[in-house]
Amino acid sequence: MNKIDLSQCLALMVLAACAVPALAEAPSTALPAAALESFRPQDPAWAARLVPDDTQATCIRSRNLPEGEEAAALLKRETDSVRFPADGKLLGDWRRGEAIAQNGRGLQHSDAPDTVVGGNCYACHQIAPNEIGYGTIGPSLLGYGRLRGQGEFIQRYTWTKIYNAQAYVPCSIMPRFGTQGILGEQDIADLMALLLDPDSPVNAEPAAETSNDSADR
Numbered sequence: 001m002n003k004i005d006l007s008q009c010l011a012l013m014v015l016a017a018c019a020v021p022a023l024a025e026a027p028s029t030a031l032p033a034a035a036l037e038s039f040r041p042q043d044p045a046w047a048a049r050l051v052p053d054d055t056q057a058t059c060i061r062s063r064n065l066p067e068g069e070e071a072a073a074l075l076k077r078e079t080d081s082v083r084f085p086a087d088g089k090l091l092g093d094w095r096r097g098e099a100i101a102q103n104g105r106g107l108q109h110s111d112a113p114d115t116v117v118g119g120n121c122y123a124c125h126q127i128a129p130n131e132i133g134y135g136t137i138g139p140s141l142l143g144y145g146r147l148r149g150q151g152e153f154i155q156r157y158t159w160t161k162i163y164n165a166q167a168y169v170p171c172s173i174m175p176r177f178g179t180q181g182i183l184g185e186q187d188i189a190d191l192m193a194l195l196l197d198p199d200s201p202v203n204a205e206p207a208a209e210t211s212n213d214s215a216d217r
């Protein structure tokens, strides 16, 4: 075999070796260079967000379905990251909570770094009855406190869920608002009030049935 034959042969072997196993391998957890270059970070802290943390890496590798020890480690890590307010006050002002739930601005690469950051909850949830433009990726939260109660258990569950959705559901699509520093403690308390305060429109009794049909029955 002369020199040219050998290199051609090697090239073919490399091609053959790469083509098949790549399909079976878990996806890489690093973003491709082209994707990284397409971002124009406005401050250095933003660049750090392009590196997946341990949980994001697990979710990428397992295609959002981690199992066994890996899932258990993820749940523990995310649960351990949840912080409760030092003063123990989990309920703030529902009016502020509604504004935060409505606000979809902040932390996008086109936003100025000082943009007020919202929760964008309506993008995925139905919440107060007068907002008719909402997404349905998440369950409806209309009537949340009226249906669930407002006791300590449901308060701690809801705080944990907003602070870090993955403390309950590995690889949840819901952002980890507290753990990732998207929202502060006061913001989360205000959202809690939106969901749980008996005076919040979320918990108003549904309008009475007024159709003639039901009156006849």
Ligand code: HEC
Pocket (backbone or CB within 6 Å): 101, 119, 120, 121, 122, 123, 124, 125, 137, 138, 139, 141, 158, 161, 162, 165, 168, 169, 172, 173, 174, 175, 177, 191
């Ligand atoms: C990108 C979509 C998305 C966004 C944005 C989002 N959520 Fe969720 N949320 C979900 C999904 C999906 C679930 C159900 C699966 C799960 O539990 O992770 C959920 C579950 C919940 C639950 C638990 C509901 C239950 O029945 O126990 C609460 C409470 C909640 N979200 C509140 C919020 C609040 C408050 C915000 C805004 C700060 C918000 N979510 C933003 C997708 C989202």
